[in-house]
Amino acid sequence: MNPFERKILIEELRNEIVWDLLIIGGGATGLGIAVDAASRGFKTLLVEQDDFAKGTSSRSTKLVHGGVRYLGQGNISLVKEALKERGLLLKNAPHLTKNESIIIPCYSWLKVFFYATGLKFYDWLSGGLTLGKSKVISKKELISRLPTLEKKSLKSGVLYHDGTFDDARLALNLAQTCVENGGVALNYCKVVSLIKSGDDKIRGANVLDKESGELYEIKSKVVVNATGVFVDDIIKMDNARSKSLIRPSQGIHLVLDSSFLQSMDSIMIPHTDDGRVLFAIPWYDKVLIGTTDTPLNNHSPEPRALESEIEFVLNTAGKYLSKKPAKKDVLSVFAGLRPLAATADNNKKTKEISRSHKVIISESGLVSVIGGKWTTYRKMAEDTLSAIMKRKMLPAKKCITADLKIHGYTPVNTTGALSFYGADKNKLEALIDSNQLYAEPLNKETGILAGQVVWAVRNEMARTVEDVLARRTRLLFTDAGLAFKVAPKVAEIMMHELNRDEVWKQNQTRGFIELAKGYILNDNLDSITSPK
Numbered sequence: 195m196n197p198f199e200r201k202i203l204i205e206e207l208r209n210e211i212v213w214d215l216l217i218i219g220g221g222a223t224g225l226g227i228a229v230d231a232a233s234r235g236f237k238t239l240l241v242e243q244d245d246f247a248k249g250t251s252s253r254s255t256k257l258v259h260g261g262v263r264y265l266g267q268g269n270i271s272l273v274k275e276a277l278k279e280r281g282l283l284l285k286n287a288p289h290l291t292k293n294e295s296i297i298i299p300c301y302s303w304l305k306v307f308f309y310a311t312g313l314k315f316y317d318w319l320s321g322g323l324t325l326g327k328s329k330v331i332s333k334k335e336l337i338s339r340l341p342t343l344e345k346k347s348l349k350s351g352v353l354y355h356d357g358t359f360d361d362a363r364l365a366l367n368l369a370q371t372c373v374e375n376g377g378v379a380l381n382y383c384k385v386v387s388l389i390k391s392g393d394d395k396i397r398g399a400n401v402l403d404k405e406s407g408e409l410y411e412i413k414s415k416v417v418v419n420a421t422g423v424f425v426d427d428i429i430k431m432d433n434a435r436s437k438s439l440i441r442p443s444q445g446i447h448l449v450l451d452s453s454f455l456q457s458m459d460s461i462m463i464p465h466t467d468d469g470r471v472l473f474a475i476p477w478y479d480k481v482l483i484g485t486t487d488t489p490l491n492n493h494s495p496e497p498r499a500l501e502s503e504i505e506f507v508l509n510t511a512g513k514y515l516s517k518k519p520a521k522k523d524v525l526s527v528f529a530g531l532r533p534l535a536a537t538a539d540n541n542k543k544t545k546e547i548s549r550s551h552k553v554i555i556s557e558s559g560l561v562s563v564i565g566g567k568w569t570t571y572r573k574m575a576e577d578t579l580s581a582i583m584k585r586k587m588l589p590a591k592k593c594i595t596a597d598l599k600i601h602g603y604t605p606v607n608t609t610g611a612l613s614f615y616g617a618d619k620n621k622l623e624a625l626i627d628s629n630q631l632y633a634e635p636l637n638k639e640t641g642i643l644a645g646q647v648v649w650a651v652r653n654e655m656a657r658t659v660e661d662v663l664a665r666r667t668r669l670l671f672t673d674a675g676l677a678f679k680v681a682p683k684v685a686e687i688m689m690h691e692l693n694r695d696e697v698w699k700q701n702q703t704r705g706f707i708e709l710a711k712g713y714i715l716n717d718n719l720d721s722i723t724s725p726k
């Protein structure tokens with residue numbers, strides 16, 4: 195088995211072999227397919243142009259959920275499927291997931307009845323994979339569980355269960371699971387063109403190693419396009435005249451100090467002023483509030499929150515919280531793009547477009563996967579492999595992912611600041627103990643240790659300061675100002691670990707600081723960036 199080391203894995207691209215599957219895109223969709231394919235015994239290669247989960251897959255609401263609001267849209271089969279997947283994910287990756295109590299505060303008795311009934315149905319749909327029964331809670335219990343909730347006209351609340359998770363860490367652990375099952379997963383490798391044979395069938399792709407600048411000609415029986423909002427770019431490499439399949443919809447989140455919630459329970463507001471759903475979720479030691487649903491006509495790897503979206507989230511949160519959040523309280527803002535399937539009806543609101551997924555196989559054999567959500571990534575992968583095998587593009591082999599433990603799995607969940615490393619926690623602690631410098635925090639304000647940076651480089655394929663601060667640890671998402679401050683220290687440690695020079699260090703620090711500014715609200719930039 196290969197170690198999860200880029201230097202070793204990239205050598206596999208030099209082999210003159212024909213892969214069974216080449217998967218383009220290292221987000222939830224591509225990584226799920228890579229794990230499924232590798233664990234079925236297929237020769238699997240996944241390439242990601244940036245870092246694993248750099249795209250939408252690190253920018254979700256962090257819910258492993260059936261989707262209560264899809265019930266309201268009558269999409270029962272989607273909810274049922276997602277509830278099953280929710281159960282499987284909590285079972286197979288307990289180190290990254292948590293059973294979360296979510297409370298809907300109700301300001302009328304009619305609403306109490308409405309949500310209590312709907313959530314009983316939600317419970318029932320989850321069958322044997324239930325996370326606990328929903329219930330109506332008294333106003334007294336509600337206030338004791340959610341002390342910062344706006345109490346005026348409050349009647350009661352309905353509590354139900356869903357999961358929460360760390361999306362970027364799950365993506366990383368899926369990449370590791372793929373490699374442990376004999377596959378290859380590489381970050382910073384971009385598909386620049388597709389390779390076709392004389393009969394116009396796709397036979398592989400040209401892959402650029404963005405670190406070395408080397409170009410590899412990769413031959414593969416099947417090429418899977420799992421590039422989220424970039425899916426049309428790859429489809430156009432196959433057929434320049436194809437119609438767009440994706441309509442991106444942006445969602446943003448604001449991260450606040452935990453004092454705004456003061457609870458381990460989450461709040462769900464099912465109907466905001468414009469009919470959206472808003473969550474306030476305790477995540478790490480902060481509160482995550484979102485999201486929005488704003489149709490866009492373009493896509494980028496670093497989408498930016500619109501001023502109107504920030505106002506909307508702050509105003510709506512302020513209606514339900516006694517401590518009203520203002521711009522100065524925002525520790526981080528991040529935006530993500532939903533790869534929603536385009537519909538013939540362009541006037542359809544994005545929140546009404548189905549979140550279910552589609553597998554499309556072009557005449558030349560390009561397999562594109564569109565739509566879906568993080569929670570259902572495993573089922574999306576299984577459906578993709580089924581479609582490939584149905585077309586006899588690969589021989590039939592059994593799917594084993596329903597019971598496959600994801601890298602880091604521990605039968606007994608560990609606790610504490612390093613618990614999200616799961617089974618790796620002991621090895622990380624041994625590394626930290628091996629050198630007293632590794633036990634030092636990056637600065638006085640953060641609990642992240644120098645040893646975690648070393649670990650990320652040696653064992654988690656972190657190549658840049660951003661990889662460490664955005665996705666191996668989540669500091670950019672939980673406190674962008676703090677991430678800004680520790681970036682030079684991270685660059686220093688990485689320079690030594692990766693054997694780079696001072697120029698690399700300076701470029702990395704500068705690049706990260708520019709990026710971090712996009713996660714800090716303009717109003718707060720001066721106070722964070724000016725030297726004290």
Ligand SMILES: Cc1cc2nc3c(=O)[nH]c(=O)nc-3n(C[C@H](O)[C@H](O)[C@H](O)COP(=O)(O)OP(=O)(O)OC[C@H]3O[C@@H](n4cnc5c(N)ncnc54)[C@H](O)[C@@H]3O)c2cc1C
Pocket residue numbers: 218219220221222223224241242243244245246247248249250251252253254255256257258259383384385386420421422423424443444445446485486529530531532533565566567568569570
């Ligand atoms: C605001 C928001 C909140 C959400 N909340 C939830 C939630 O709480 N729960 C849930 O279940 N789902 C949620 N979702 C949905 C979920 O996050 C997405 O469905 C999922 O992350 C999409 O994954 P993906 O792999 O398809 O796309 P991405 O994560 O975007 O991955 C595609 C990857 O392809 C790469 N790529 C593109 N072109 C190339 C190329 N030429 N070569 C190599 N690589 C390439 C990109 O760099 C990118 O990393 C949310 C989505 C949004 C936007």
